[in-house]
Amino acid sequence: MIFPAEDFFADAPRPTPLYAAVASASEANLWTSVNGWTTARIYSSVSGEYETAKSAAALADLGALARYAVRGREAAAFLGRLTTAPAVSLQVGESARGLMLDDQGHVIDLAEVSRLSEDLFLLTLPTPHARHIALGARGLDVAAEDISGQVAALGVFGPQTAGVLAAAGLKSASETLAASGILRGVETAARPIQFGAMPGVELIFPKEEALTIWERIMRRGAGAPIGLDALEILRLEAGGPRPGLDFTPAGKPGASPRTPEELGLAHLAPLDRGWFNGRRALRALAGKPRRRLISLSIDDEQSMAGAAVLQDGKPVGRITSCAWSPARKRIIAFADIDAASHGNNYEISVAGPAEGRVPAKLFETAESALARVFAGVQGNSTDFRR
Amino acid sequence: MSNQKNPIGDKDGREKSKTSAHLIEGGIDAIVIGAGAEGLAAAAYLGKAGLHTVLVGAGPEIGGRIAAREIASGVDGVDGEHLVTVLDPEVIAELDLYRHGLEFAARRLDTTYFFESGNVLRFDGDLAQAALLSLDNDDDCEALEAFMGEVLEMSAFLRPAFRPFAFPAAGDQQRKLEKALSGAAPEMAARLRQYLLSSADEILRNRFGDGPLRALLLAETAFRSAAAPGEPFSFLSLLRRYAGEAAGLQGAAAYPKGGAVSVIAALRRAAQAAKVDVRAATPVKSILIEGDKVGGVTLADGGQLRAPIVVAAIDADQAYLKMIGAGLLDIGLQRALTARKPEISSARMQIVLKGVAQDDATRRNMMRRLVYAPSPEALTKAFIEARAGRVPERLIVEAVFPTALDEGAALDKRQLISVMAHPLPFDAEPDAARREAIRTAILDSIEMFAAGFSGRIEADDLRLAADEAAAAKANPAAYAAKPDVLRQWALSSAVTGSGGIGGFYFCGPEAQIGAGLSCASGRAAARAALRAYRKGAA
Numbered sequence: 001m002i003f004p005a006e007d008f009f010a011d012a013p014r015p016t017p018l019y020a021a022v023a024s025a026s027e028a029n030l031w032t033s034v035n036g037w038t039t040a041r042i043y044s045s046v047s048g049e050y051e052t053a054k055s056a057a058a059l060a061d062l063g064a065l066a067r068y069a070v071r072g073r074e075a076a077a078f079l080g081r082l083t084t085a086p087a088v089s090l091q092v093g094e095s096a097r098g099l100m101l102d103d104q105g106h107v108i109d110l111a112e113v114s115r116l117s118e119d120l121f122l123l124t125l126p127t128p129h130a131r132h133i134a135l136g137a138r139g140l141d142v143a144a145e146d147i148s149g150q151v152a153a154l155g156v157f158g159p160q161t162a163g164v165l166a167a168a169g170l171k172s173a174s175e176t177l178a179a180s181g182i183l184r185g186v187e188t189a190a191r192p193i194q195f196g197a198m199p200g201v202e203l204i205f206p207k208e209e210a211l212t213i214w215e216r217i218m219r220r221g222a223g224a225p226i227g228l229d230a231l232e233i234l235r236l237e238a239g240g241p242r243p244g245l246d247f248t249p250a251g252k253p254g255a256s257p258r259t260p261e262e263l264g265l266a267h268l269a270p271l272d273r274g275w276f277n278g279r280r281a282l283r284a285l286a287g288k289p290r291r292r293l294i295s296l297s298i299d300d301e302q303s304m305a306g307a308a309v310l311q312d313g314k315p316v317g318r319i320t321s322c323a324w325s326p327a328r329k330r331i332i333a334f335a336d337i338d339a340a341s342h343g344n345n346y347e348i349s350v351a352g353p354a355e356g357r358v359p360a361k362l363f364e365t366a367e368s369a370l371a372r373v374f375a376g377v378q379g380n381s382t383d384f385r386r
Numbered sequence: 387m388s389n390q391k392n393p394i395g396d397k398d399g400r401e402k403s404k405t406s407a408h409l410i411e412g413g414i415d416a417i418v419i420g421a422g423a424e425g426l427a428a429a430a431y432l433g434k435a436g437l438h439t440v441l442v443g444a445g446p447e448i449g450g451r452i453a454a455r456e457i458a459s460g461v462d463g464v465d466g467e468h469l470v471t472v473l474d475p476e477v478i479a480e481l482d483l484y485r486h487g488l489e490f491a492a493r494r495l496d497t498t499y500f501f502e503s504g505n506v507l508r509f510d511g512d513l514a515q516a517a518l519l520s521l522d523n524d525d526d527c528e529a530l531e532a533f534m535g536e537v538l539e540m541s542a543f544l545r546p547a548f549r550p551f552a553f554p555a556a557g558d559q560q561r562k563l564e565k566a567l568s569g570a571a572p573e574m575a576a577r578l579r580q581y582l583l584s585s586a587d588e589i590l591r592n593r594f595g596d597g598p599l600r601a602l603l604l605a606e607t608a609f610r611s612a613a614a615p616g617e618p619f620s621f622l623s624l625l626r627r628y629a630g631e632a633a634g635l636q637g638a639a640a641y642p643k644g645g646a647v648s649v650i651a652a653l654r655r656a657a658q659a660a661k662v663d664v665r666a667a668t669p670v671k672s673i674l675i676e677g678d679k680v681g682g683v684t685l686a687d688g689g690q691l692r693a694p695i696v697v698a699a700i701d702a703d704q705a706y707l708k709m710i711g712a713g714l715l716d717i718g719l720q721r722a723l724t725a726r727k728p729e730i731s732s733a734r735m736q737i738v739l740k741g742v743a744q745d746d747a748t749r750r751n752m753m754r755r756l757v758y759a760p761s762p763e764a765l766t767k768a769f770i771e772a773r774a775g776r777v778p779e780r781l782i783v784e785a786v787f788p789t790a791l792d793e794g795a796a797l798d799k800r801q802l803i804s805v806m807a808h809p810l811p812f813d814a815e816p817d818a819a820r821r822e823a824i825r826t827a828i829l830d831s832i833e834m835f836a837a838g839f840s841g842r843i844e845a846d847d848l849r850l851a852a853d854e855a856a857a858a859k860a861n862p863a864a865y866a867a868k869p870d871v872l873r874q875w876a877l878s879s880a881v882t883g884s885g886g887i888g889g890f891y892f893c894g895p896e897a898q899i900g901a902g903l904s905c906a907s908g909r910a911a912a913r914a915a916l917r918a919y920r921k922g923a924a
Contacts, residue, residue: 074713077713081714081717082717103718135720138721138724139711139713140712277716277717280716280885280887281886283678
């Protein structure tokens, strides 16, 4: 699950259904707006939150993401068309990741699809796409209801997730299978998610019950809330590109559109899968990337988003997002570079008092490992390891 | 024409008009869906290139919306088109349509324009000569001569751009147009740039002030277009009208012997000569898509025809939304199809008149194309009214007398007049009251230049877009008036892009830029299919 870029210019963001709970847990009182919803950046400290997620269980308010309940006889066909996720072949309880592409095969957004019952799916998107969804549903027996804002969404992840949920009496929430049902009188759905490379569970329940469930989990004492800044480190470590930051979604003003391959996400849109929107155009673009989004680990200690990436002294791209990784003891970053550049001898041009260049190396993330395996299966292997 | 039988039985004597249920038929190279002019042209091209081609039409008749029909006792009329203005001369030449029986009873028809003020102007059928006729004012004469020269030169230059498939990818229109302009002489490029963006009203007001020439050219611009002459890009409509060719004459109007059905008959003979297997009354249920390629079609009776090429010469709603299905279409293409909301359409009316012409002037006029051009103000008002769903008071009327133009169609002591009127509100399901209102408006507009006309009517037959669609078993919206040329380019490139499906080609009404019987999109679709076929075969 990945948050989209913050919308700094939104006026008066709305409180998420969990706002009252997360506000009382926030010591730092640092907030931002995502999709127009108030979202905590830091609760106590970034490193503390990061450690909690790595060693125990972290709770994240996911209310800012867009959610749709998709019902109907042709719900699976609709989702298979709208996204590249293999909705048709999902069994009840299964989830899949995918991409939303436009007609030209360019990435509009990331998507996650969970099948809750034969004809009920949950669609989760980083940003809302009401119009695109409405257009895609035309002519199909399906109804996509926007439930963002009507439900509270709480992400629990980290090694102790199962224990925390069990202690809170939410035994049926599983890290592998999505389910919906009544938990202690509250109608909920639970689906597996990944934050960074860590498995977790997303609990979705009516907003009226937000505080009850939050309190029930918090009182068992094993979890601590995590804000957007710590999540950003986990995301960069896992190698998931963030819409609006690492790429501009197709159709947005000023977008220079990217194909799945150019984002290192070709494995999310395999051409041998059933029909999805943009597949025919994508077939013509396959194997011809113009840009590449790569994960770099940089021998430096200061943040440098926007800095130029050089190869053999020539600029080949720029850093799109970066953060200090406690695990790697380095700055890790996404860089959007010219597809023609290759090898592993990158340099980052550093501005400021310590002007100069610092070396940067590719590193393998959970996502790029999937892309490598996929490319290998396709007979087109690219080795990201050194 | 109306007595022409449907082809039953091929040379083996096997009955072909019915495919037995659940039979899968192979060995076919190409299937063309839709037995209208474009479908026949496409099938003839494919067959001529040596492909085993099957043409399937939904209805029992070949010809689509263009068909002969008895409109009054003993009087046969022709539905669809009454004149040929934009028939592609290359189709005539390449399919050898003259050898297959195409004949023009009258070509390069002169036009007589009637105005609200009571003025009358006559134009030579050769538009380059138009200024030499019937203009008293020398200044007007010079202005018109210079203007016609420019317009004909620009239309000729833009002719390739008005062909379907001119712009293969969506969004490329601007670039292609710029590229085309860079090939023009600097002076013409500058003029074209100015004209492309301008409204017809603006340009004509500057050139001709308030005279009848402005009313005349505005009427020609707005005729059969949904773009009112005051709207941006509307001048392109006139350029496109004059870019069309009939019998090799730019901007000319011609009357085929036997009416527009004889064009269909010639196309059909061309298709038969090319060994096309024509099957009427064979409705298609769905188009088979396998992977990203077309696999053939499923027929309504459950049978299946398999072929690597399918050309759809039916309206886009049927082809894409019904036969392929929304679930297999790109969302953008589906939106382009469902976002259309036609507001304006034209109407055909065929009227049987009692008696014969008494004086020479009338007799001469009956050999011409007659156009009633309302004043620019009345025309603007008419478009506003029609958009609001009301029947306008004054209409542009184009009238011809098939019985006078074509000796073979002459009637005893009666005359047949065929009228096309524009602009009218588009109605998918017009009721009786609406029909009566339209009928009255048309007759009133004719009365403006032929007083006492209504008293001689023996019978009349009104045909709206919805009627044509019903006859061709099509979506009525496909027969509404086309929007401005820029929007047509966008829609045309979207539908002719085939949604990216390999082996599938589209040449339905949405592919064509502008109105009229053209065959250019059938030709373009067939040629695109042949290119791909040869590439695959090589």
